[in-house]
Amino acid sequence: MEIVILPTPADVARKAADAIEQQVRRGPSVLGLATGSTPLGTYEELIARHRDGGLSFGQTQAFLLDEYVGLPTEHPQSYHSVIRDEFTASVDFAADAVHGLNGMATDPEAEAAQYDAAIAAAGGVDIQILGIGTDGHVGFNEPMSSLASRTRIKTLTQQTKEDNARFFDSIDDVPDHVLTQGLGTIRQARHLLLLAMGESKAEAIAAAVEGPLAALCPASVLQLHPHVTVLVDEAAASKLTHQDYYRDTFGRKPEWQGL
Ligand code: PGA
Numbered sequence: 001m002e003i004v005i006l007p008t009p010a011d012v013a014r015k016a017a018d019a020i021e022q023q024v025r026r027g028p029s030v031l032g033l034a035t036g037s038t039p040l041g042t043y044e045e046l047i048a049r050h051r052d053g054g055l056s057f058g059q060t061q062a063f064l065l066d067e068y069v070g071l072p073t074e075h076p077q078s079y080h081s082v083i084r085d086e087f088t089a090s091v092d093f094a095a096d097a098v099h100g101l102n103g104m105a106t107d108p109e110a111e112a113a114q115y116d117a118a119i120a121a122a123g124g125v126d127i128q129i130l131g132i133g134t135d136g137h138v139g140f141n142e143p144m145s146s147l148a149s150r151t152r153i154k155t156l157t158q159q160t161k162e163d164n165a166r167f168f169d170s171i172d173d174v175p176d177h178v179l180t181q182g183l184g185t186i187r188q189a190r191h192l193l194l195l196a197m198g199e200s201k202a203e204a205i206a207a208a209v210e211g212p213l214a215a216l217c218p219a220s221v222l223q224l225h226p227h228v229t230v231l232v233d234e235a236a237a238s239k240l241t242h243q244d245y246y247r248d249t250f251g252r253k254p255e256w257q258g259l
Contacts, residue, residue, distance in 0.1 A: 001228045002256070003209060003246035005237040009197040012231045013041030016129065016195055019229065019259040020046060021055055023127045023191075028059040030119075032128030032186075033087070033098075034139075035064070035079045038195050039129050043087035050091040057091045061122050063115075065130070065139040066180035067101040069108065069153060077167050078103060101151070101179040108179060112151040116185055128189035132196050135159050136204045136217035140180035147213075147221045149182030183221045192228045193259075194219070196236040205232055206239040227257050 006012050020042070023029050033039075049055040064079050071078040076085075080100045088098045099118060105111035119125060130138050135157055141149065142157045155177055156164075165171040186192070196205050208219035209230060222228045237243055 001209060001223060001225075001230055002250070002253075002259075003230045003232070003237075003240070004250055004259075005240075005243060005246055006231060006233055009041055009233050012195055012197055012233055013045050015231050015259060016042040016193055017045035017049065019191075019193055020127060020129070021049060022259070024055065024057060024060050029061070029126045030122050030124065031060055031062045032125040032130075032181075032189050033062050033064055033083055034129045034131050035066075035082045035086070036131045038131035038197065040086060042129065042195065047087065047090045055091075057088075057093045057097075060093060060097065062088065062093065062098045063119055063122070063125060063181075064098075064100040065128075065186070066178055067103040068175040069103045069177035069179060070175045071103050073100075073102070073104070103175075103179060105179075108153045112153065112179055115179075115181075116151045119181075119185065119188075125189035127191045127193060128186060130186070130192060130194045130219075130222075132194060132201055132204050132208060132219050133160055134163055134200055134204055136207055136219050138183070138194070138219045138222070139186060140178040141183050141186075141218040143218060144215045145183055145218050147215060147218070147224075148184040151179065151181045151185050154178050154180050183218055187221065187225055190227065191257075192222055192225055194222060194228065194230045195232075196230075197233045199235045199238060201232075201236040202239040205230070205236050206241070210241055229259050 207217040
């Protein structure tokens with residue numbers, strides 16, 4: 001894991017956008033997109049680079065990490081709607097290039113299996129953006145998720161419902177169930193980009209990066225991946241024990257693979 005501690009959330013967004021731009025400019029690409037507040041600055045940065053710098057997503061496909069069960073696609077808080085409004089409609093993805101899970105599927109198991117198959121058929125994800133929950137989840141893989149899990153239906157913890165209540169009129173409107181890429185699915189992406197900002201994420205980041213590999217902190221499974229970049233601001237880094245090491249060695253280790 002490469003831990004990159006940056007002064008501000010804006011720096012995190014710029015570095016994440018750099019990594020994605022580099023990938024997209026390389027040729028036809030598959031991006032893994034996350035929703036939530038964390039990647040919003042990255043998406044703004046990419047939209048600006050599309051508008052002002054000619055960055056094109058015309059050869060790029062995208063797969064969303066997760067979706068609420070029971071929200072129709074057109075619901076403003078469905079992740080279909082959120083990613084369209086926050087990012088994909090403001091750049092030049094082809095009409096059928098952005099893929100998400102159908103939260104209204106009558107057979108969620110079949111929907112999940114088809115989704116994993118579609119990711120594989122696209123050649124797998126080149127670069128996957130990830131946020132982290134205050135409980136250490138990635139995607140909606142809540143604590144005690146199988147570290148080998150595939151895309152499937154999950155039940156949200158009370159903490160995640162409370163964290164996400166800000167997007168709904170009340171916590172009672174937050175769906176109980178979600179479809180999410182599994183930890184095993186996420187780990188197949190070739191490069192994982194985990195972003196975190198703010199003190200509320202400091203404990204989860206410390207557990208994910210320095211804690212034991214444990215289902216109690218699903219993000220700790222990233223320790224098994226050969227190419228992970230963790231971009232954090234000072235506040236999210238504040239509970240890491242080995243901050244000096246990360247600062248001293250950033251980009252200098254022989255195994256450095258670049259962002
Ligand atoms: P946030 O959520 O980006 O809205 O903080 C991250 C997550 O729950 O994975």
